[in-house]
Amino acid sequence: MRPKKPQLSLLWGADIGEHVIALAWSTGAPRLAAAAVGGPITLFELDGRVAGRLAGHDFGTAALAWRPGTPVLASAGQDGKIRLWDCAADGGRELLALAGGAAWVERLAWRPDGALLASAAGRKLRVWTPDGALVREFAAHASTIADIAWVTPAFIPAELRPAQPVLVAAAYGGITLWSPEQAEPLARFEWKGSSLVLAPSPDGRYIATGDQDASVHFWIVVDGHDLQMWGYPTKVRELSWDPTARYLATGGSSSVTVWDCGGAGPEGTRPKVLDWHTDTVSAVAFQQRSAGYQPALRDGTAQALLASGGLDARLALWRAEKSRKAPLAMAEMAAPVSQLVWSPDDTCLAAGDAAGSVQLYGVRD
């Protein structure tokens, strides 16, 4: 069955006043949280009504993360704090404020089961319970932690295999895998360079990083080997895996570059190049297929749509299997695109821009 060409249709737009630094969908009742770089956080209902406004963080908010399946939103910012907000309460209410350990708390990640929250502030990586008890502070990293994520490794030596996902942190000098159960790192993958973002593949085989020196690395979790992909014109801060773990979409240029990890790839393969943006790509996001929304392609497999946004203020939808010169659907915002996130059911794409505009697009095949 040939899929119809998807459409991007604007459902609503709002203005939060300043560069949209973070967008996050709750997985419970679908709500969108949007943080302005200066601090305030706005909660939107699916229909665009404002459900609440949170003060956020003095000097600026940096990150948002909903506790999976709950109305609890965690935020981090440049007041050195991690704040937890109960957004079921009318307008939202602050539950807790935790000290991240440095002036700027920049990254947050809930373990997928929602039982633990990790925070990164400067060189400090801390793990908390949802009620604010500090579970562990790991040994300081050698430099500021650039990104963190939880990953369930596909396979690591059995004696080291944890029952739960492990925490991975990227910093200058490589990435480190940690278990909340122990003080010593599970593994350290060293590389003389600076990783800016990381994205574990959904199958746990790879941890991809985007790097300051205009490269992308694929760390093979099982043995710590890495594949280095060079040739980007600029640093890479945009990474997104498709839910089958076959494709990794990357920015780092005015094209969307897609690596195919199927078969022998990605090593030695030529990436697919989606060439349409007129300025640097600033956001990429595959649909996550976490809900039941799965239209079939000709070959019967679900093929997630890929959304891209650029400093050219344009949005595009793609399918990643072929290099293309034109997207399947496109839209234009008023300012450079800063954030792109799919709704939990993959039917809506939320976009934020550098001037403070938040827009919700309906996506139909």
Next chain:
Amino acid sequence: MANPTDSRVPVTVLTGFLGSGKTTLLNRILTEQHGKRIAVIENEFGEVGVDQELVIGAEEEIFEMNNGCICCTVRGDLIRILGNLMKRKDRFDYILIETTGLADPGPVAQTFFMDDEIQSQLYLDAVVTVVDAHHVWQHLDDTPEVQEQIAFADVILLNKIDLVTPPDLDRLEARIRHMNSVARILRTECGDTPIANLLDVGGFRLDRALQVDARFLELEYPFEWAGVYHLEAGPHELVLQPGPDDPTMDVVLAPVSVASAAGIEEGLRTAEMAFAGRALAQVYDGTALEPRLALFRLPLTHAGRARRNGGSPEMAFPIAISQTGAYALFTEHHPSEFDLALEGPESCVYPVAEREFKPPHEHNDEVTSVGITTPGDLVVKRLNAWLSDLLRTKGPDIFRMKGVLSIQGEAERFVFQGVHMLFDGRPDRPWDDEPRRNSLVFIGRNLDRAALNAGFRDCLAAPAKVQP
């Protein structure tokens, strides 16, 4: 003034060794009524808002890259903080970065050329270095950080001058000038200088690449000496005693308007042009020399004549002065080597003013400036080959470079500036009536002055093509 076509935000980097008065200067800038909204990035300090300003603490994080290339080394902390600052709605008019006393300014500067995100929104205006005039002596020889901070600077504040005697201060300024011949040097107490001297300096701007005061360039000239004379009309003689084994001596005798040091300055360009056209030199053939804008070649094998008072034979070259006035004489070799004298009809004539162009003896400074200025057009292929080889092999030792070049066949001036191996250059405005010439300066460690000059001159087109 800021470049009106550039909407990027200027950044000034403030360096200086511990105790130099950097923080006092910073506080002065922040409290002065300058009407600018300034963000300050300080080392290890919390984020504090001071009225209009924002102060953010940063901890130096040096990012070296896998390829080990020194020019790829950047400051990760600055990329992160500046990237965030530029997303804010209340944009800043100006950003000041205060480094630690031991910071290497190289990675700070390179951050503004190596990171596309930073480069698209910000530009490095200048490196301002504060020097403790009283205590810096003990660090000049053996503290690489102090040497680098001076070498990288566009503006140097000799601070705490109230604690130093004027002769010591002059000595210090001369020493620092030798290390960095292009920085503006200001003498201050408590960092007290008008803010206009510190902000919007344009130290890395290509269109100001050669707002370099040529007096401070320790240039290499093709002549070693010049003297200006007042000469009466009538026959004169240039008399030389046998000297070193030079086969010839090139000289220029140019009429100038005043018999003073200014006359030498006036004749400088003429003399340089004439020396550049060596192939066209007029070899002495027994006829009297006449003052004009041309190069005369005096054969030193010229049969000498007996000295009036005995001794070894001397060489005399007749000069015909038809009009009483001021004349500047430029000589290829130092006159003392040949006991050169200018004899008038009655007696010996002495120069009213003279200047030596012989390169001064090198101090033992590791960090020096090498200035090159010369007329002539550059062959672009040779220049590219020389520069790329130079930067590849000497890049880590070259802290700053800047200049204006005259490229053969190009109507526009070519302006450039660079930090280590990073080279930024482009054609600028047309030369038009301005005489085409090359002026450039390298500031670095262990620079080989002679090799740099020789390498650069090898890039020049044959002189015959300069003045066809």
